[in-house]
Amino acid sequence: MLSEFDWLRRCDTGAELLATLQYFNDHPDLLLRGTEIGPPHSAFGGPCRRCWIYPRVSAEKDDLHCQFCNEILARAEKLYQLSRRSVIIWGFVNRLPKHLTGKVAEDDPFLFGRYVHDENKFLAVMHRLHLKTWLKEIVIYYGSQIKGLLQIFPPIVYKRKLSMGDILCRAAYH
Template sequence: MLSEFDWLRRCDTGAELLATLQYFDEHPGLPPGGDEIGMPHSAFGGPCRRCWIYPRISTDKGELYCQFCSEILARAEKLYQLSRRSVIIWGFVNRLPKHLTGKVAEEDPLLFGRYVHDENKFLAVMHRYRLKTWLKEIVIYYGSQIKGIFQIFPPIVYKKKLSMGDILCRASYHDVLFAPTDQLMIRFYSSPLQLIRPHLRDREGMLTFQVSEFLN
């Protein structure tokens, strides 16, 4: 019932995002949760407390999540430190880089997770030390053929007011507004919360760069 992007939008932290990406990489085309809907929310129970759609594993009071959400949360506990060392790229381009598909992506140990939304949009999570090297490879391989925008930001480590899913929705909203059609641009956020009001940093000239400026 839910698409992969729907599940990504339900992630509270970067660790949950990594766990979800890795799950779908290991189980391609496998819809989690099945077709069964959880019972309505009431004083005596309800659906999964994370996705609010699928039934909980059992009716015991201690069980709050469905099978899929339980697995994601268990994986996320082990990925906390990895998420702190990672950076997220949300891309909106005229053509998808081959570095996100096939053996190139599978054999890259510093590319922690990837998701292709459609023929123009993608999500990549990688080690922050890999970022500039990865961007240089894109520029060398494609040159001026690839056009659009890469929004780069760190993950949310602890959920406070906004979740990782909220930030992904913001990035998806901004890409259509700011993506150029004649070159590749970089929008770099030092904090994920900066995606809420990007115009503040844009006025100071500290947000949007040509890819050559960003790599220098």
């Protein structure tokens, strides 16, 4: 149903974004599973209150979210402090660095989470103190071969009107 980027766009906070990235890293087959659409919104229930697509875990009043959203929100609680010390990088480059693809990216100690959108766009989350070192490594290994734009922003949303998904959509658009 939803693609990985659609799930990333539904994130409200940086902690949810990091939790979603780590969840997809741990469960890469999630998108292949077929899940039925939840019931329409009504006074007696309805779909998940976060994604508004999938059915809730149970019909009880306390269960407001689907299984995936419950997992993301539980992980986000644990990752809140880590997300406050991190930065988010949205990159649009002529070619992706190997630091973001394959086995090298899985072993990268700097990255908390990563997502490769296509052959030119990526999203990476890392500790803000390691950003300079990570950028230096990319310049050392690739030099002037990589050209493009890196948008670096904090995972904290200051205005209640914007969510992390809104910021991510604006970064992807520009």
